[in-house]
Amino acid sequence: MDEMKETYIQEANELLENLESSLLSLEDNPNDKSNIEQVFRVMHTLKGNSSMFGLSKIAEFVHDLETIYDKIRQGEMQLSKEILNTTLASFDHLNKIIYDSELEDQSNKDNHFKLIAEIHVFIGKSDSVGNSDTSSDLPIQVITDSSSTDDQSDSPKTFHIYFEPNPNIFLDGSNPLYLIAELAAMGKSIVVPHFKSVTNLDTYSPTDCITYWDVYLESTCLKTDVLDVFVFVEGNSIIEITEIPFINLISNNAFNEVVIASTFKDLKTDITSIRLLAESLGTKVISEKSQSKLSKALAAEAASESGGSSVSKEKVVSSIRVASDKLDELMNLVSELVTTQASLTLYNEKNETPELEVITENIEKLSRRLRDIAFGMTLVPINNMFSRFQRLVRDMSETLGKEIQFVTEGGETELDKSIIETLTDPLMHIIRNSLDHGLEKAEDRMLLDKPRKGTVKLKAFYSGISVYVQIIDDGKGIDVEAVRAKAISKGFINEGDVLSDKEIFDYIFYPGFSTAAVVTDISGRGVGMDVVKRNITDLKGAIVVESTVNVGTTLSIKLPLSLSIIDGLLVDIEGVNYIIPLSVVNKCYEVDNTEMLNNFNKLLILDEKQVPFIDIRKEFGYSKLDSTAKSQLIVVSDGDHEVGITVDYIVGEYQAVVKPIGKYYKNQDFISGATILGDGSIALVMDTHKIVELYTDHVKLENKQ
C-alpha cells in the first residue's frame, strides 16, 4: 500500500505542477480556452486518482474545484481574479494534503473547510443559472445526437468547418488563429486558408480580416464540441459545420487530392464532391471487407481509424517515468563501459589482430552512441524550473505591491538534472532580489519614463559546451561607485586601485559584503550572494554581473552542459597524469625552464603578450623544475585573464568521465575529480580556476611575510 501511495503522491505532484503552470498562464490569458480545458483535465485526473486510492476527502475537494472550471469551460461562468486566487490557494492546500489525506493536521483541516466554503460560494453563485443552463443544454445535445447516430462519442468522423470571420473580428480582440489552433487540437486536421481578394486599395483597411478557412477535422468529439470552439465569436461571422460520420477522410489520398485541388480556387470548397467521395469510399470499404481482401485503401482506412483513437494513447506512451536513481545507475554503468572500452582500444593497439580491431571499432561506436543517449536522458528542459519561478513572481509582486511582468525565454534548453536541482535555490534568490530591490514601484517607474510594469526576464541559451542562464531586470540597477566605496571601506581594495566595473561588481559576491547600509545604497544585492556564487562555482559555473543605473541589471550564469563528461587535455607532471578541461585551454607553448626559474615577476612574454605563469611543481610540492630541460606551458583562461600553467609534457586529448574523488579530499578542491584512463590508472582533473586562486592566496601570504 505504501508503494501505491508513493506512486499516487508522485503522480499527484506532477499533476499539481502541471496545474500550477496552467493556472499561471490562465492568469495572463483568462480567455484562453485551451488553458481552462487543461486545468479542468488535470483536476479531473487528480480527482480520479484520489478516489481510486480511496482518498475521498481529496477527491471531494477536487471535485468541487473542478466544478468551477467545468462551468467556466461551458461558458456559464466567467473566470475572475477571485476564482484564480482561491484556486491557487487550493493548489497550495492540495500540495499539503496529498501527504495528509485524512486531514490529521489541524491547520490543514481548518484550511480545508475554509477553502471548501469559498469554493461553494463560487459554485453557488451561478448554481441557479447553471442548473437551468445545463438542463436546457441537454435536450440540444440529444437532438444533435439523434440527428446522427447513437454511439456518437467514440466513433471517428470527419467534420468540415467553414469559418469566415466577420471582417471586424480583430477589433474585439479575438484572434481567429487561436480558434483554428483549438480545432486542430481536437484531432487530425487539414486547414486550408483562403484570402478574399482586395478589390479596392482605397477602401482596404489593414485591420480587416480578409482570411477565411476551410478546416477538415478528423475527431471523435461531438458536433457541439466543435461548435463550442466558436462560442466567443461575435455574430456576422459565417460558421458552417458539416459532419460526415463514421469515416476518416484525412488520411485518404483521394480526399487529399480533392482538398488540394480546391485550395487553389478562391471558392469555398465544394462539400458535395467530398460527400460523394466519402460515400464511394464507404461502400468501397464495405464491399472490400465482404470480399475479405485488404486493399491499400482499407489499410489506409484502418490506419487512420486506429490513429484517431490512439492519439491520446500515444501521448501516454511517448514518455515514461523512470526513478532518477535508476538513471544515475545507468550513467555509472555507461561510464564504466566507456572506460572499459578505452582499455580494449589500448589492448587492440598493442596486439594488432585484424579481427579484434573490427570488434573494437564496433564496440567503440556502440559505446559512444550509448553514452550520448544515456547522457541525453539525464538532461531535462530548464522549463521545469522556470514554471516554479512564475509562481514566486506572482506572489511576490502581490506582496510587494509592484507591477511585474515575468518573461521566460529558452525554456527548452536542456541541462543535467542535478545541475537544475542545485541551480533552483540560487536563481530563486537572485529573482527575489531583483523583485525586491531591483524593480521600482510603478509610480517611480513612471517618473523615469519607464513602462509601468517592471520586467524580469529569465533567459537560457546554449553557447558551445556551456549553457547560459540570465536574469535580466529593467530596474534601478547597481551603482558601481557605491559598490566601490563599500569595497574600499571593507578593505577589499585600496583607494587608488584601478578596477573594471566587472571586477567591482564581483565584490557583491564577497561574504559579508552586504550590510543594512548597502541594502539602501545599492539596492540590496549581496544578501547571501556569496552563497549563490558558491553554489554556482560548485557546479563548475561562473556568474557575472552587468548593471547600469536606472536601466537595469543582468546576471549571467554560465554552466557546463553536463558535469560528468568533459573533453580534456591529458598532461603529465612528475609521473602523475592530470586532465585540464579543454574548455579553458587557449594555447600551449614550449618554454625553457631556466626562463621561468629566473623569472622574478613570474611573467612570460608570449606572442607579445605578458602572461603570468604558475609553477605547478612548486604549488603541488613536487621537486623543482629541472633547469636544463624544457616545460610545456598551458595557457588557460581564468575569467578575463590568461594564466600559464607549467606541465612536464602533454600526452594528448582525452575524453574524461569525471568521477568524484570523495570526501577525504574536500580540502584539495583544485582537483575537481578523477578519471580512469585506458590502462586502468587514474588521472586527476584540475580545476584551473581554483589553482589560480590557490596561487594568488599563496602570493598574498608571501607578500605579507
Added chain:
Amino acid sequence: MKTEAINENLTGETKSFLSFRLGEEHFTIPVMKIMEILEVPKITKVPQCPNFLVGVINLRGAVLPVIDTRIKFGMHQIDYTINTCILVLSIDVNDETLVVGALVDSVSEVFELNESKIKPTPAIATKYRADYIQGMIQEDDHFMMVLNIDKVFSSMDLESIVESKSIDAEIN
C-alpha cells in the same frame, strides 16, 4: 589463532573478525565491514594533502581513496612488501556510507568470536585514542585491538590517531 568454538553459555552474538598486522601490533575488525581485499595497484597521489592519504586507486571503474593505516596510526611509512594489501572498507559516517581503502602490512586470518569475549579497553594503558578502540581480545599472551573503524577512518582531519606527539616520536 584457532577458531573459537561457539559456546552456548555466552550471551553476546558470535561474529566473524579479520585480523591484520601493522608492524608488530595486531588489530582486528568485523568482517562485515570489509568488502574485499586487494593487492596494491598503482596509486595516484593527490598533491597537497596529509601524508596518510596516499592517493586514489581504480576499483573497477570507481575512484577509491586509500589511507595508509601505518601513518594514520603514527607509525613510520615503510616500502610495500608482497604481503601489503588494501582492505576495502565500508564505513558509516553521519548516516552516509563511505568506501575507503586501508593499506595494512599483512592480513592474518578470519575467525569467529563471541562479542562478549571482547574486553573493555583499559582507559590508561593504551597509546591510541580511546574512542578508536572498541575493545581488546586476549589471545595467549598477546592482545589484539578491536578497532572501531567507523571512527578511525571517518576523521578526515589531520589529527593523528596517536594521543601525543611524544609517542609518535617514540615509535619512529
